[in-house]
Amino acid sequence: MTTHDPLTLVFGALADPTRRAILSRLAQGPASVGELAAPHAMSLAGVSKHIKVLETAGLISRRKDAQFYYCRLTADPLKDLQGWLDAYRRFWDDNLDQFEAYLADLQKGDPDSKQ
Incomplete structure (x- = not known):
């Protein structure tokens, strides 16, 4: 069952320690997906899935600059x-x-x- 309730999406996004770490990093300023992936033992694709959850919850925004995606805390x-x-x-x-x-x-x- 997919929910669109904003509070449920935020709680779901915050439930994972990797996503909380990503948010903590973004509280310091924008970062590329590669920079966000660096401290975690996972692939860029794995980090991208976490970023998608955070984006769906409205907690981050992404923009493309040349060949890199940059994320910003919202x-x-x-x-x-x-x-x-x-x-x-x-x-x-x-x-x-x-x-x-x-x-x-x-x-x-x-x-x-x-x-």
Whole structure:
């Protein structure tokens, strides 16, 4: 089943450590496919498949210059991901704040705290 949901595509692209490494490299600036392939023990065709997944997710763009393809990070989908994660961050922050208050009450020996 193929999905076109942007968030699903981004999560799928980020699920692989090679693709995350490629994104980390591109955060430093554009790079050729050969430069992106260099630190990985795989063929150019293998790296190209990873690049295609990142491109489909909208995380990178490619352009051809003479005989080489250059990739550039496109961070907009990461903003959408950040928005999704922020809702869960608020949830965890609220729960951790409540837990912290509960532990503080226990340490004080507060008789009103539930045990």
